[in-house]
Amino acid sequence: MIWDWHFAGKILPDLLRGLVVTVEATLLGYAVALVLGLLWAVLRRSPSRVVNQVVRWVVEFIRSTPLLVQLFFLFFALPSIGLTFSALVTGVIGLGVHYSSYTSEVYRAGIADVPAGQWEATTALNLPRRRVWFGVVLPQAVRKVIPTLGNYLIAMFKDSPLLLAITVPEMLHSAYDVGAKSLRFLEPMTIVGVLFVIVSVLSSLLLRRLEFRYGNN
Amino acid sequence: MATTDPAAEALPPREHADGIRFDGVVKRFGDNVVLRELDFAVAPGERVTLIGPSGSGKTTILRLLMTLEKVDDGVIWVNGHPLSHMKRGERLVPADDKYLHKVRGDIGMVFQQFNLFPNMSVLRNVTEAPVHVLKLSRDEANERARGLLDLVGLADKADAHPAQLSGGQQQRVAIARALAMQPKILLLDEVTSALDPELVAGVLDVLRDIANETDITMLCVTHEMGFARDVSHRVLMFDQGQIVEEGSPEKIFSEPENQRTQDFLHAVLDQH
Amino acid sequence: MSDVLSSYPLLLRGAWVTIQLTVYGSALALVLAFVFGLMGGARSAWVRAVGRVYVEFFRGTATLVLMYWLFYALPLIGFRFAPMFAAVLALGLNVGAYGAEVVRGAVKAVPKAQFEATIALNMRPWQRLRRVLLPQAVALMLPPFGNLLIELMKGSAVVSLISIADLMLRAQQLRQSTGQTTAVFLVILVIYFVIAQVLQLLVRYMERRADIMLGRRPGRAARSALDTLGAAK
Numbered sequence: 001m002i003w004d005w006h007f008a009g010k011i012l013p014d015l016l017r018g019l020v021v022t023v024e025a026t027l028l029g030y031a032v033a034l035v036l037g038l039l040w041a042v043l044r045r046s047p048s049r050v051v052n053q054v055v056r057w058v059v060e061f062i063r064s065t066p067l068l069v070q071l072f073f074l075f076f077a078l079p080s081i082g083l084t085f086s087a088l089v090t091g092v093i094g095l096g097v098h099y100s101s102y103t104s105e106v107y108r109a110g111i112a113d114v115p116a117g118q119w120e121a122t123t124a125l126n127l128p129r130r131r132v133w134f135g136v137v138l139p140q141a142v143r144k145v146i147p148t149l150g151n152y153l154i155a156m157f158k159d160s161p162l163l164l165a166i167t168v169p170e171m172l173h174s175a176y177d178v179g180a181k182s183l184r185f186l187e188p189m190t191i192v193g194v195l196f197v198i199v200s201v202l203s204s205l206l207l208r209r210l211e212f213r214y215g216n217n
Numbered sequence: 218m219a220t221t222d223p224a225a226e227a228l229p230p231r232e233h234a235d236g237i238r239f240d241g242v243v244k245r246f247g248d249n250v251v252l253r254e255l256d257f258a259v260a261p262g263e264r265v266t267l268i269g270p271s272g273s274g275k276t277t278i279l280r281l282l283m284t285l286e287k288v289d290d291g292v293i294w295v296n297g298h299p300l301s302h303m304k305r306g307e308r309l310v311p312a313d314d315k316y317l318h319k320v321r322g323d324i325g326m327v328f329q330q331f332n333l334f335p336n337m338s339v340l341r342n343v344t345e346a347p348v349h350v351l352k353l354s355r356d357e358a359n360e361r362a363r364g365l366l367d368l369v370g371l372a373d374k375a376d377a378h379p380a381q382l383s384g385g386q387q388q389r390v391a392i393a394r395a396l397a398m399q400p401k402i403l404l405l406d407e408v409t410s411a412l413d414p415e416l417v418a419g420v421l422d423v424l425r426d427i428a429n430e431t432d433i434t435m436l437c438v439t440h441e442m443g444f445a446r447d448v449s450h451r452v453l454m455f456d457q458g459q460i461v462e463e464g465s466p467e468k469i470f471s472e473p474e475n476q477r478t479q480d481f482l483h484a485v486l487d488q489h
Numbered sequence: 490m491s492d493v494l495s496s497y498p499l500l501l502r503g504a505w506v507t508i509q510l511t512v513y514g515s516a517l518a519l520v521l522a523f524v525f526g527l528m529g530g531a532r533s534a535w536v537r538a539v540g541r542v543y544v545e546f547f548r549g550t551a552t553l554v555l556m557y558w559l560f561y562a563l564p565l566i567g568f569r570f571a572p573m574f575a576a577v578l579a580l581g582l583n584v585g586a587y588g589a590e591v592v593r594g595a596v597k598a599v600p601k602a603q604f605e606a607t608i609a610l611n612m613r614p615w616q617r618l619r620r621v622l623l624p625q626a627v628a629l630m631l632p633p634f635g636n637l638l639i640e641l642m643k644g645s646a647v648v649s650l651i652s653i654a655d656l657m658l659r660a661q662q663l664r665q666s667t668g669q670t671t672a673v674f675l676v677i678l679v680i681y682f683v684i685a686q687v688l689q690l691l692v693r694y695m696e697r698r699a700d701i702m703l704g705r706r707p708g709r710a711a712r713s714a715l716d717t718l719g720a721a722k
C-alpha cells in the first residue's frame with residue numbers, strides 16, 4: 001500500500017473537525033485545571049493540619065495515577081451516583097482534575113516565592129484573609145508562574161487523544177473511525193500525527209516567545 | 218622532555234629556545250582589548266610573579282597559556298612549539314584538538330577556586346588524570362599521589378571527600394593534582410585569595426617547598442608580596458595589558474621606578 | 490468489592506505487564522535521552538541539529554497517536570510490530586525526548602570551572618565527559634528523571650487501547666465480568682498509586698546515593714560515627 005493523496009484530501013475535513021473537538025476539550029479542561037489547581041494550592045496553606053495533609057495526598061494520588069484510568073472511572077462511576085454528563089464534559093472534567101494536580105504544584109512554588117515580608121505586612125495591616133490572598137499574595141504568585149503554567153496547556157493537548165477511549169469524537173477517534181471504515185489507516189494516522197506535531201511545536205514556539213517577552217519586562 | 222616521545226615527533230621543529238615566549242599577543246573580549254601586542258619571555262626553570270591591579274590581564278595571560286582562551290593575534294611559544302597554532306607547511310594555522318593535547322602536556326594550572334572534582338575522593342582527584350591521560354597503572358598513580366599528598370601535608374586525607382576539607386586543604390590537594398601530571402610549567406592564579414587568612418600560610422609553605430626543591434617553571438599571580446619576594450626570580454608589573462615595569466623582586470619591591478608600580482604596591486601593602 | 494478482590498491474580502498479572510512496560514520503556518528512554526541529549530551539547534552544529542529535531546518532534550507527539558501510528562499505520566507499509574514492541578517504542582521515544590532535554594540541561598549546568606579543570610589536566614573530550622562532567626550531571630538529572638519515570642508508568646496505561654493485557658485492560662475485563670465498575674477502577678487506581686510510590690522511593694534512594702558520592706551528605710561510615718557521637722551526648 002502506498003500513500004494516496006486523493007484519499008488523504010478526502011478525509012482531511014473529518015480530521016479537522018476532530019481537531020476542533022480536541023482543541024475545545026483542551027481549552028475547557030485547562031480552565032478547570034487552572035481554577036482547581038489554585039484551590040488546591042491555597043488549601044495546602046491552610047492552618048489546619050487535617051485539611052492540608054488530606055489535600056496533599058489527594059493531589060499526590062491524582063498525579064501519580066494514569067489519566068486514562070481516571071477518565072474511565074469518571075465515565076462509568078459518575079452515572080452510577082446519578083451524575084450523567086456527555087462524554088465531552090466527562091473528558092473535560094477528567095483532563096481538568098488530572099492537570100490540576102500539576103498546576104497546584106506550580107502555584108505552590110509561586111506562593112512559596114512570595115517574600116515573607118509580604119505576609120508580615122498583611123498581618124501588620126490586619127487585612128482580612130480574603131484580601132491577603134486575593135489582594136496581595138496571589139497576584140504576585142500567579143504572575144511569576146504564568147510561563148510554567150503555559151507548558152501544561154501543551155502537555156494537556158497531547159493527552160487529549162485519550163478522550164477517544166470514552167467515545168469523545170476528538171481527532172484520533174475520527175482517524176480511527178475513518179481507518180476502520182475504509183481499512184486504510186496509513187493516511188488518517190499519519191495526518192493526525194503530523195497535525196499533533198505541528199500544533200504542539202507551533203504552540204511551544206509561541207509560548208517561548210511569550211515567555212521571552214514576559215521575562216524582559 | 219617530549220623529544221624522546223614518539224608522539225612529539227609530529228610537532229613542528231623548535232624555532233625558539235625552551236621556556237615561554239609571548240610574541241605580539243593580542244587578546245580581546247568584544248571591544249575590550251585586554252592584551253595589546255604583549256611581548257615577554259620566561260626561561261625554563263624561572264619563577265616569575267605577575268602583579269598589577271585587578272583587570273590588568275594577569276588571569277588572561279595564564280588562561281591563554283592553559284589554552285582556556287585563544288589568542289586573537291600573535292603567537293605564544295611553549296618549549297619551542299607555538300601554542301594554539303600549529304604548522305601546516307610553512308604557515309601557522311589554528312591548532313586542532315590533537316595538537317593541543319600534545320602541547321598542554323607540559324603545562325599545569327592551579328585555580329583560585331581549587332576546582333577539585335566533587336565526585337571523587339581526594340586520592341582519585343590526584344590519580345584520575347595520571348591513570349587516564351598519562352596511562353600510568355593504578356598502583357603507580359596511587360604511589361605518586363600518596364607521595365604528593367605527603368608533600369602537601371595531607372597524607373591522612375587521601376580517602377576523604379573534597380567537601381570535607383577546609384579551603385586551604387582543598388587548595389593543597391589541587392596543587393598535588395597539578396603536580397601529579399609532572400608539568401614543566403606550573404601556572405598559579407591567586408591561589409590563596411579565596412582562602413581565610415589563617416589558611417594562607419600553609420598553602421604558601423607548600424609552594425615554597427616546591428619552588429626550592431624542583432626546577433619547575435612557575436608563573437604566579439599573587440598579592441602575597443612576601444611570598445613573591447621569597448620565591449620569584451623576576452617580577453612583572455602589569456597595567457592595562459602591558460608590562461609597565463619588570464625586575465628582580467628586590468628592585469621592584471624596594472625601589473620601584475614607575476609611578477603606577479609605587480601606587481599599586483602602596484595600595485596592596487596598606488591592605489595587609 | 491469482594492468479587493473484585495478475589496480476582497486478584499488477574500490484576501497482579503496486569504500489574505506485572507505494567508511494570509514490564511515501565512522497565513523496558515524507561516530503559517529505551519534512558520538510552521535515547523543520553524544519546525540525543527549529548528548530541529544536543531556537541532560542538533558540531535549538524536550533530537546538535539539532529540538532537541534538536543529528535544527532541545522537538547517527539548516532544549510534540551502524543552504517545553497514543555505515535556502508538557496508533559506504529560500499530561495501525563506502519564503495518565500497511567510493511568512494518569509489523571508486536572503490540573508490546575510498538576508500545577515500548579512509543580513510550581521510549583516520547584519520554585526519551587524529554588529525557589534528552591534533561592541530560593542536555595544537566596551537563597550544561599555543571600560549573601564551567603570543572604570543565605576548565607579537566608582541560609588543565611589534559612583530559613580528552615570523552616574523558617572529560619565520562620570522568621567528571623557526567624558523574625556530576627547525573628546527580629542533577631535524577632529528580633527530573635524520577636518525574637519522567639512516573640509519567641512513563643502512567644502513560645503505559647494507554648497500551649490497553651492496542652489490546653495489551655496491562656493493568657488497565659485487566660480492569661476492563663473485570664468490569665465486564667463482575668459489573669462492579671466503581672470498585673474495579675478504585676482498586677486499580679490504588680495499585681497504580683502504590684507502584685508510583687515505590688518508584689518514587691527508588692529514585693529518592695538513588696538521589697541519596699548521588700548526594701553521598703558528591704559529598705553533599707555524610708556517607709554511611711561518617712554518619713554512623715556522628716550517630717555514636719550523638720548517643721554519647
Ligand SMILES: Nc1ncnc2c1ncn2[C@@H]1O[C@H](COP(=O)(O)OP(=O)(O)O)[C@@H](O)[C@H]1O
Nearest residue numbers: 246249251269270271272273274275276277278
Ligand atoms: N570571559 C571574559 N569575557 C569578557 N571579558 C573578560 C573575560 N575575562 C576577562 N575579561 C576582561 O578582561 C580584563 C582582564 O581580566 P583579567 O585577566 O581577569 O584581569 P586580572 O586577572 O589581572 O584581574 C578585564 O577587563 C575583564 O573584565
Ligand SMILES: [Mg+2]
Nearest residue numbers: 275276277407
Ligand atoms: Mg585575576
